[in-house]
Amino acid sequence: MSKLAAKLLEKGGLPPTAQFASKPKTLYELLNVQRFNAHKLKVTTEHWYQKGFENCYYEVHRVKYKQYRDEPTHGKAWGILYWNGKPVSEKPREIRGGLKFSWRRYESPHDNGIYYDAEKAMNLERRRTRLVREYIEKEKAGMN
Known part of the structure; x- marks a missing residue:
């Protein structure tokens, strides 16, 4: 010093x-x-x-x-x-x-990690679930 x-x-x-x-x-x-x-x-x-x-x-x-x-x-x-x-x-x-x-x-x-937006993820999950339900209903309606 x-x-x-x-x-x-x-x-x-x-x-x-x-x-x-x-x-x-x-x-x-x-x-x-x-x-x-x-x-x-x-x-x-x-x-x-x-x-x-x-x-x-x-x-x-x-x-x-x-x-x-x-x-x-x-x-x-x-x-x-x-x-x-x-x-x-x-x-x-x-x-x-x-x-x-x-x-x-x-x-x-x-800045030091991955940004995870929980609200956005929940909205995507809801949308995916809704689309799967609609697809299943169309398939059932087509079979009858």
Whole structure:
């Protein structure tokens, strides 16, 4: 470990980058860190994440920063809101509450595995059952 790293650990515990990473961020701080990858970035509020709202996020399309104390921590952002995995609107709209809540990158619970939609599977099973019943009834009617 270098002398500088040892001093930082003695003084404040964590290096500045680790302190920044662990602190809650506004939307503009989060997007500024991801500045070159901010287009099509999926973000969600910490509030939604803690409440368990899956597949609820914004897909950021445009960001306009304002300088505040020589840092781009304010501004406006536009994106498409996805609620339960479905887009609420076709066009990007202004993302409200960028300074109010803690924001984080959205990680889909289905990225690491196979997505299984139970409702869709049940509808397919009902349809298959109905078609089999109709086929059997036609066969019986044809025999008589």
